[in-house]
Amino acid sequence: MNRLRDISLILIGGLLFYFIDILTSGGIYKNCFDNLLFHLLSLIHHIYNVFLQFGWLSNDIIILHIYLAINILTILHWITNNDLCILTEGVNSMCGFSKNKYFRDIWYFTGIKKFKYYILSRYIYIFITSMIAIYKIKKESII
Numbered sequence: 001m002n003r004l005r006d007i008s009l010i011l012i013g014g015l016l017f018y019f020i021d022i023l024t025s026g027g028i029y030k031n032c033f034d035n036l037l038f039h040l041l042s043l044i045h046h047i048y049n050v051f052l053q054f055g056w057l058s059n060d061i062i063i064l065h066i067y068l069a070i071n072i073l074t075i076l077h078w079i080t081n082n083d084l085c086i087l088t089e090g091v092n093s094m095c096g097f098s099k100n101k102y103f104r105d106i107w108y109f110t111g112i113k114k115f116k117y118y119i120l121s122r123y124i125y126i127f128i129t130s131m132i133a134i135y136k137i138k139k140e141s142i143i
Contacts, residue, residue, distance in 0.1 A: 021046065
């Protein structure tokens with residue numbers, strides 16, 4: 001049952017951040033607000049992002065393995081795409097934004113994206129949380 005709870009929390013968190021993004025946008029999405037694909041892509045992006053930020057908190061071994069795989073795929077994607085996310089690029093393109101406009105996620109709302117070393121900090125965050133996930137997996141496999 002913990003797996004279902006964890007998945008539910010990730011989905012609810014993604015939905016919550018999606019609504020926070022839309023409701024606090026101040027009309028910046030006016031060019032794409034009527035586009036269903038924009039909303040679908042944004043919602044998927046927020047769910048993915050919540051999992052990327054908080055998936056390591058799960059104690060479910062399968063979720064932790066998926067979390068590690070997604071971290072690796074995300075980092076490889078960023079490295080091969082000039083530190084840009086294809087989902088962010090899609091929304092930016094749909095809405096007529098600059099290619100480099102940041103995704104409005106938890107890092108955005110806390111102001112962390114304004115820091116000089118934001119790009120480096122997200123790699124460090126993923127490294128540390130991945131190490132925690134690996135530790136949790138190893139701990140469970142010993143028992």
